[in-house]
Amino acid sequence: MRLRPRFRPRAYDRALETTQSTARPDGTAYPTGWYVARFSRHLKRGQVVAVTFMSRHYALFRTRGGRVGMVESQCCHLGADLSRCGHVAGEHLVCGFHAWAFDRSGRCTDIPGQDRIPARAGQRSLPVMEQAGNIWFWHGEGPPHPLDTAAFADDRRRYVTLPGQVSVFHVDLLSVAEHVADLAHWPYSHQARELMEYVPVRDEGPHFEFRIQPAAARASRRMQRFFRPYALVTMAGPAATVFRAPTGPDIDRDRPAFAAILGASPVRNGVTFSTWRVAVRKLGPDLPLWPLNRLLAALVWLVAGPDAVCCGRRWAGNWRG
Template sequence: MRRRRGRTRSYDRELHDRLRPAAGDAQEPVPAGWYFARFSSHLQRGEVVPVTYMSRQYALFRTDDGRLGMLDSQCCHMGADLSRCGQVGGEHLVCGFHAWEFDTAGVCRKIPGADRIPSRAAQRTVPVTERAGIIWFWHGPGPEQPLTGLEFAEDRSRHLYLAGHVLVCHTNLLPVSEHVTDVAHWPYTHSPGRRMASVILRDEGRHFSFRIQPADPDGTRVNHFRPYALASMVNPTTALVTPLRGPEPDATPPPMAFLAAVSPVRPGVTIATWGLIVRKLGPDWLLWPVNRLWAAFLWRLVRRNHRADFDILRWMRPVAKDLWSAADGSTVRAYRRFYRRNLPPPGQDTSDG
């Protein structure tokens, strides 16, 4: 069995070493859906890393064959932290204290020196999946819903997945997740002097999408938009933004798509992140360097746009009572209704595993 620790990131150290939960604070209700856990490229085979979401600590690991598991980090045996002392052995996560072995479903498969495994020897688990270069985990009651909206990027031979930055925000989920629907801030942080507008396209059930466009279209570009963009919520707090050539959706796959994901860590702490899906200009056997240069150019362009919001998002706070103006438009208010209708019913158990 090889001992290999997952590489910790700057946001890991900020979350686990500096930001401590306030005593008595309770986790606010969170909409049912898939949430960002980690970029796929940040968890290699045979690695395990500590993650904290919904005020719970987990051990996220990838087996030697590439399967994913996300288990409660406190070992059911004597409480050792599996995310810090555990190690991957084949297809199991092995506790570093007494070498109990757990599979990706949380079931204990081996106890050294024991002739039987107790029926209660199991870890709480969270459903995980991997799409578009991101590891997602499910939060919500009942069986998990399909993760839709990313089917166009399933073919890895035609797409590159680029990890963006992870920003630790000192506020709750909603103020950060609604940011992508707030087109009124564009002329002040992204496109100086260029007012933007939005048109809601679909708003029902688990679906919410809208078009972003200049308030006074004149055919010019707005950064990487030209000048329209389609924003669809693939999850209650994850937006997929794709450029459009005109006001109507394109039938062809987009050359580039931007994913903005927000996940709650604990009361008053949220992470916001972004990733990029880039369609290759041609097969790698012919255009490998060109594909990478094209993707790197787009990544730098998006990073410059995203960094404009860093200080704003990091220190946002919800106001006690909303104060709206006519310039705010209707998209943020519509998004809040979408967010709230996906909250679990009062008293509904949302625990998994």
């Protein structure tokens, strides 16, 4: 058996290890849509990590060329765990026991010593993509819906993005998803200084968007200690949101002054994986303003961080890594 390169596990990887189970998928009908699997920076080239979502075990890997794949971890040959013994060779994930090679779609492309590859030799795979510093995977039947909610954050000429924290909550996905539209927690968790309300802006199939604004006709104070009293919340998935804080009441989806990208993904019933990160619009080109752009992003991160952590601590059994 060939050993793969050693990568130091993250704190949340160790936390999730304690929740692992050999039980079969529980049959829960999880909502169709995009979910966050990991921060992009936490998956290096040539790395393979074990992840569990929707009670299924997967091998998440990045090829030498930098592309990401996500396939079921039990090898179709003799059941070896690809997430534990597999290694990356070029653009393929190779089983550590018999060197069967699989591409990112799960198709077996090589069996040593064999001229013919059986038609059923392959791994179930999930569509994946990277956006706004996150690795996203698609769960559900049919082709994935386009994911462009946070595409603006990929413009490095305009935005600085900083990862926040990864948490493992001992709650179901619904508890985290409902929290997004819960305004009652704002005075306590986010230091809102007046009553808030949310107004639907878009409700078309999988696309849902609403605006948070003061309940009063005129807002004389800021919504929080730092942001003005308006926010646009766009659902990027069943429990993934992009929280935009514009500089005024006008809706600006492409150039918000600040955005928080939050994602929650079900590991299994009663365990939910959650992440957050921020995107901050630069003051100007990096060449003369590089220190100021980074300083501004760091200050916003420091303001947004305690709010995100405070919400996380509302649930018992929370790990952060």
